[in-house]
Amino acid sequence: MLTRSIGRLRPHVVRPLRQSALIGQAQGRKLSTLNKLEPKDVEHFATILPKTSILSTLPPIHGSADDLDPFNSDWMGKYVGQSQCVLKPRTTEEVSKIMKWCWERRIPVVPQGGNTGLVGGSVPIGSEVILNLSNMNKIRTFDPISGILVCDAGCILESLSEFLDPHKHIMPLDLGAKGSCQIGGNVSTNAGGLRLLRYGSLHGTVLGLEVVLPDGRVMDQLTTLRKDNTGYDLKQLFIGAEGTLGVVTGVSILTPAAPMAQQAIFLALPSFATLPKVYRAAKRHLSEIISAFEYFDRQSYNLVSGHTGAKALEDSEIGDSQAFVLIETSGGDANHDQEKVNNLLEELYEPADGEEALINSGALSQSADQFASLWAFREGIAEAAGKSGKVYKYDISVPVSEFVNTTNRVRERVGHKVKEVVGYGHVGDGNLHINVIAETYTKEIEELLEPFIYEVVASHRGSISAEHGIGKMKPQHLHYSKDAVSIDLMKKIKQLFDERGIMNPGKVVPM
């Protein structure tokens, strides 16, 4: 049995927003048909919002451009806009009045949550108004019997978890950006994250939405019903719409009861080849208590270890292991769960068919701190990559059996031009993250990577975006995952909701 104690890992930190050099100012075709913001617009916004909720370089505010930089620049410092105005409404009514004005004046608007998105969707392409939801951060209701939470869209994911904690409930999703991202942003990107294996996607757990449409009308579907078969389920269109159809202002979501016992199991595998067997054994032995099954390659392990100094296992125990797995269990009885974990580990060390051991070594969390430390190691990959250089991020769905082949093909293609290529992902969801870490963003590297990666994905009938979305990064590549009929319907839906094209122009839907 594994009983190692581990305690040297750093707590998880979300990298703060930061600025970087301007790298592109391409205007979407739609933007040119829209109007530029004028002082009279800012004057009007000042009749809707207190001046403290407006950041603008234009009169009557006369703010500094530096104040707007964190809102104009994305989390990676890859996409940078030139908005002259950030608005921070506190209520749905204020959002509605702002949108009504922008609709009448044909002024483009980018809804922004925590600005942790990874595809350039949350920052302007040109000088769109940024509608930042961070002041809309109230819990509206929580029912501890049903577990249904209704809240403002600007609530930070981690704050919602903290709110639920004393009620012994958890949010059905968890991700590395939890300290900054907002539930409205999560809904708008249909964020997946670390608990999807257990609790499913937001398309299932979101029960209702309140949305301000581009023309300022409020669509109130903020119901708390588990069952509601009354025609088209319109809210689903806004889950994953990335702010192109409206502004999500309220969310009703089903939260699960907090598990009474949790464990993290960290495993070092000789090679990726044994991973599918480990996954199958884990599903069989752990059955209803398995809540996450995460994979990362040796390069990812070395990156986090080098960046934080943390070690999940001693070097001697890791040897030349090439693949690592983090399994989480969430159950109702620690003894019962422990027995299941022991049976799993027994089989991994001594497979019934007499094969070689499927793992080299492992560690099992013995306390809440160790549980958090093992997760911090896995969640630290994105941060470590960001600290090492400029990161080209690809989040794709391909068959699990293709995880390593796909990563290796990318390595062969650009390895000589970049610092490192790392592969990790959510095995339970068939979702692989490939991070290509370069000294700097260059056209040459981008052209080597794209459409190359998307062609590989298409050859497996995979998805070019498993969870991060399309944003500004991928509209022109959408056809690798969606057929012409689907894209045509997407364009028509966009036109139906936003015929003036003011909502987050240039994002998601190809021009």
Ligand SMILES: Cc1cc2nc3c(=O)[nH]c(=O)nc-3n(C[C@H](O)[C@H](O)[C@H](O)COP(=O)(O)OP(=O)(O)OC[C@H]3O[C@@H](n4cnc5c(N)ncnc54)[C@H](O)[C@@H]3O)c2cc1C
């Ligand atoms: C360290 C790190 C780890 C991550 N891990 C994961 C992960 O495991 N799984 C995953 O799926 N994603 C992950 N992400 C990316 C993920 O998409 C975002 O973190 C999160 O869901 C976006 O929320 P946000 O509030 O920051 O939205 P933003 O980045 O502000 O916006 C994202 C998109 O949603 C739109 N939007 C935001 N709020 C609203 C609103 N109220 N109404 C309408 N549109 C809106 C924006 O216009 C934009 O197009 C990670 C990001 C980071 C930085």
